[in-house]
Amino acid sequence: MGESLSEEKKEEFVEKLRKSLDLTLYEAKLYLALLEGAKDPKEASVKSGVPLPRIYDIIKVLEMKGMAVSDPKGWYRAVHPRAVAVSAIARLEEESKKKVKEILDISDNLENIAMIEKGKNILFVKGYYNLISLIAETMKESDVIYITIGRILSNWNEILKPIVKSILPLTNDLRIIMEELNEFNKDMRKENNDLGIKMKLYKPIFFDLISSRKAYIIVMKNPEGIIGVLQQEELESREVYDRLNIIWKDYSKEII
Numbered sequence: 001m002g003e004s005l006s007e008e009k010k011e012e013f014v015e016k017l018r019k020s021l022d023l024t025l026y027e028a029k030l031y032l033a034l035l036e037g038a039k040d041p042k043e044a045s046v047k048s049g050v051p052l053p054r055i056y057d058i059i060k061v062l063e064m065k066g067m068a069v070s071d072p073k074g075w076y077r078a079v080h081p082r083a084v085a086v087s088a089i090a091r092l093e094e095e096s097k098k099k100v101k102e103i104l105d106i107s108d109n110l111e112n113i114a115m116i117e118k119g120k121n122i123l124f125v126k127g128y129y130n131l132i133s134l135i136a137e138t139m140k141e142s143d144v145i146y147i148t149i150g151r152i153l154s155n156w157n158e159i160l161k162p163i164v165k166s167i168l169p170l171t172n173d174l175r176i177i178m179e180e181l182n183e184f185n186k187d188m189r190k191e192n193n194d195l196g197i198k199m200k201l202y203k204p205i206f207f208d209l210i211s212s213r214k215a216y217i218i219v220m221k222n223p224e225g226i227i228g229v230l231q232q233e234e235l236e237s238r239e240v241y242d243r244l245n246i247i248w249k250d251y252s253k254e255i256i
Helices: 007-021 025-035 041-048 052-064 081-113 128-138 156-170 188-195 234-251
Strands: 068-070 076-078 123-126 145-149 174-178 198-201 208-211 216-222 225-231
Touching: 007 025, 007 081, 025 041, 025 052, 025 076, 041 052, 052 068, 052 076, 123 128, 128 156, 128 216, 128 225, 145 156, 145 234, 156 174, 156 188, 174 234, 188 198, 208 234, 216 234, 225 234
Parallel strands: 145 174, 174 198
Antiparallel strands: 068 076, 123 225, 145 208, 208 216, 216 225
């Protein structure tokens, strides 16, 4: 490494390595010793505090994890930290994809055996992630989905962006109607253009609403957090959707 580390700093780095790269204590210590320039097993043992007999096993583990390579001029050397980070990120992304597939598979299997009543009653959900789950359940396979932005959904980065990303797989046509562009949603314009999402301006907007032909959800907030109110009654849902269609086509202003 480029600088000499105090024992306190070494311990700090070891803990960070263990947590971020999912290493054992000995693996983290040995990798740090290699970064500090340990040239052979004995020096690596002294620098790391790892017992010499264990050095031979652990170096093989680091090699398998892509953190150490055999050096033709000597023993082993550390793989550059940036390269280790890139490799670790790629591994995490691959594991995440597998996990996502597992979750989707099990949800499909459970859906086949679930006794779900398709009632027309109003449904209340509390909590941001429950709202996103409700959107995914009620808006899937919609040709067009509208979002109207009032007060609650006006914060793009903290509230609306994850909702938009959860809706995109459900439809090929997501339309956002908002009163104005402001400091809370200024990033939305560029990101939505990149995602191919259509946006228009219209005043006044009285409700934060997510609407399809089949259902609509009013988004509210109280001191405990986000609340979603779902209405699945067919005629009323279609009436709200048709009204938004008229606003979109005849009364709203396109954002350039």
